[in-house]
Amino acid sequence: MVTLRDVANKAGVAVSTASYALNNSSKISLATRKKVHKASRDLGYQPHGIARNLKKQKTETIGLFLNDLSGPYYSEVIQGVQDVVSAHGYDLIVGSASGGTNSTAYKFLLEKRVDGAVILAPKINDAEISRVAKASLPIIVLDRRLDSDYIKYVLIDNLNGAYQAVSHLINRGYHKIVYLSGPEDSFDNQERFKGYQRALLENGFNLMPQRIISGNFTEKEGYQVISGFLAQEERIDAIFSANDEMAIGAIQAIREMSFKIPDDIAIVGFDDIRLASYINPPLTTIRHPKYEMGRFATNMVFQVLHGSKAESVVLPTQLITRQST
Amino acid sequence: MVTLRDVANKAGVAVSTASYALNNSSKISLATRKKVHKASRDLGYQPHGIARNLKKQKTETIGLFLNDLSGPYYSEVIQGVQDVVSAHGYDLIVGSASGGTNSTAYKFLLEKRVDGAVILAPKINDAEISRVAKASLPIIVLDRRLDSDYIKYVLIDNLNGAYQAVSHLINRGYHKIVYLSGPEDSFDNQERFKGYQRALLENGFNLMPQRIISGNFTEKEGYQVISGFLAQEERIDAIFSANDEMAIGAIQAIREMSFKIPDDIAIVGFDDIRLASYINPPLTTIRHPKYEMGRFATNMVFQVLHGSKAESVVLPTQLITRQST
DNA sequence: TTGAAAGCGCTAACAG
């Protein structure tokens, strides 16, 4: 391995001079600078990033930590983050947080391998995030309401989105509306449930416990629980699914039971994933600005990093009406 | 910041002892080990990963560098890589390579911030990859045929897959088959074109230049070029699209012109992305083992890292017949 | 304008 030392030797200068020269400091005469650059090129010198990081006590990289790297859902968030990170001349690394406390995510945060982070990973809990965040490592969370000096959140208006969705169903004349739930401990799910509840109550309907079906945000589960539910006596005329994935599974279940969508049963999802508009029938759903979430969050990382104040924010959602309602 | 030094002081031992103790070396008596651990806990000590990396000259992290972080196509590859990396107790970071030579990917490779890499990023060229690969930084490429001591490839059998696809069309009685091409400089595209060509020639058909339509792998482009093409005189009865995304765009174009699929025009794609089975009509396509690609590649990274020999490999594809043919 | 030297936080000979 060729180090700065080697370059300095070859150029016949001191290491410090070589360092300055390669960083194009104006302290060094043009002549020596040229000499050093040449030596560097001749030797094929590559600065060692880790060593520089250690010395400068920063990495100029931002981490984006996700629960599940392979979820298509995140694509747009990632893009938003990437764009802002690049604009600041920093690097982005995406890591998994699925292992909770012994995930890459947590490790990188603890060991200060990133200068800031955007987190969308319920498995890392509030206490852990609070523990690692500091002025030199601001964290923006996208999946909970956590706010302190160095921790801010960017959320979507889950409650209102769900409220819009269910109100829409009620306005269309559907009154027996099932809530197809996500995991109970999911913040998004909790908020969406509140929106469902509020829409029902404000329209004079009661919350019926037997119309709350628990799922886990996956298509498969959506299919299974709705299949099971429809096989029972209970008649319903609409489903509000806490996300699109489950809605897609539910649609399949509904069609297999020969119910017509939306005549017999209407359905609305949440997220507006790409598949939503391709499915048959196209799915009415709640769209939220995923790309903007990424942008907002990342801008906030840099704000805090630069010592200015950042304000947590809640972004609006939008009802997208398609043929499933 | 609390360092190992602080822990050592607090525990009343030397730094080295503290280091050994925290790494649970058996050289240190249980008593001192306990004492050091306690001091560490009391102070809230966190080892500094960067410092350790510098000293040990390794990072225990593997990089996966993709052209476009947000492509849904990659999900399964990522999962395969992640699983193997975790199994080895290493960390995975995913980075973008879209900036070519000044991308995060290239930088991390040059600066040895990862101990090995899996690359699926045409923008980083062969010479650059060859330059950075070494025994301590093996690289597996998924998008080209590049092979040396420290560089291996894992590819899918693009040529055969395309051959299968086109043969299938011919067997079904379609003879005027268009090739909807990806970018000319894409390795995948080139191979798929060869397969198209071979299938035609072996069945006694000629290659007709006007039946080769150039696209860029995106849905939008597929829609546009096929719309344009169908508006012309030339009658055709089938399309082999170099990937599913373009096929999906093409399907929309075909339907808008009121042609029936597959009666008037049949179409087959390549990749078997999730959408392929949801689209209307469901798309016949070539499936390839993306998850396995990730696994194979990552296993090879570790093989080379451990000094054993790894063999580049080409994985088979499979024709998935659906209603578009 | 350049060089010597200290040190970022850690590990690992080596000596005791």
Place this chain on the structure above:
DNA sequence: CTGTTAGCGCTTTCAA
């Protein structure tokens, strides 16, 4: 079993 010490490769005072 524990401590002393020498770096890993780099940046950055400080002095010359």
